[in-house]
Amino acid sequence: MGILTSNTQPQITNSTVRLLNRVPGGSYTYSEHSLSNMGGSINKRQCCLPLYDITANGRSNTTKEVWRRKLRIWVLFCLLVLGSIAALLWLTLLMTLPRHHPPHMPSSGINHVVGQWKGPSDSFTLLAPWMSNFTKDIIPLSCHSHNDYWRPVPLFEALAAGCTGVEADIWLNKKDGSDDLLVGHSLKSLRDDRTLQDLYIKPLITILEYQNNNSAESDGRSSNFNGVFQSSPNATLTLLLDFKSSGSDLWPWVNQELEALRSKGWLTNWSNSTDKINWRPIIVVATGKAPFDLLISNTTYRDIFYDAPLEDIANSKYDESNSYYASVSMSTLGKIWFWKFSSSQLNQIKTQVALANAKGLKARYWDTPALPAIFREYIWGVLVERGVGMLNVDVFPSSLFYPLATRFGQNRLGW
Incomplete structure (x- = not known):
């Protein structure tokens, strides 16, 4: 008691x-x-x-318990909020830090162009006077500069990173009296000064003229040409043209735009007489709404190649005589759960790449994740290990990209 x-x-x-x-x-x-x-x-x-005193004391103890419980809940809530903020900050740093700490670029004249470039006309005016170290110490790698025209300095940033593939979305210029093809991702983004000639054709012609000391033969029979990379003069640069307007309407205009490169013998071509690919400094690949039927209509000579659908690569109509890339969106593999490929996805990649390689085509997966960096580089690593022919690249910031991409050494092209 x-x-x-x-x-x-x-x-x-x-x-x-x-x-x-x-x-x-x-x-x-x-x-x-x-x-x-x-x-x-x-x-x-x-x-x-008295009993009422005892009851009041009991109520007091109960009130204290309630407040203690509320305090514990409040502390847990605060810890949860702080933990979420910390996790968000960590993810933000993970995604943005590589942008602020880009890898060291080799010292070369091309960096001068990147640093001074203000607009499309600078793509060729800044090349004079010619700098003898223009692409010195830059190692060409099998990477494709996806949507290259979006970069602050189209073409030159990709070359400075060593990429051997650049991409331009092209449209018909609907203004009367204009023959120039426009470059942009959508109709709203088109500008009169952003043309295929100014951003890509003219600067490539200027670079190749200097690299070959203006000695390229106009008949196109000589194969002794230097490419854009001084450290590997036999490396071929891929110019991927994504047809945004009607393919049949664009086709004759594209052929006209390429005539300056064609006349100098700088376009990689296929000849029916030898049934072989004649490698040159530039290879042009058509994708998007490009008309495959028009591309293969010339059965004796071709210098524009097709971007074959990798998901249909087993189709016999795609081969080395008419195609070069074999591409597909990464999304066709399905959702990548927990930032890791499933075994079925890995098998699908292996099968598709093997089929493309067997035909002499370069497998490429576009729409690969750009951020966060750790996920992007996991994807790159898997694709490299599975023997993908061209690594699709949206950003060049990570220092891990360069040693990763150098593992492509055996896939470099030469003639």
């Missing part, structure tokens, strides 16, 4: 009192006792607390 007492000496007017009795489980009951019968078991100067 437990008795709660007080030293306040209240006046007792009743001959009985109620005492609390503790029972198993930690709760209490009360019983009534006569003061006369309690004898000396209680000090009458310290009488029992």
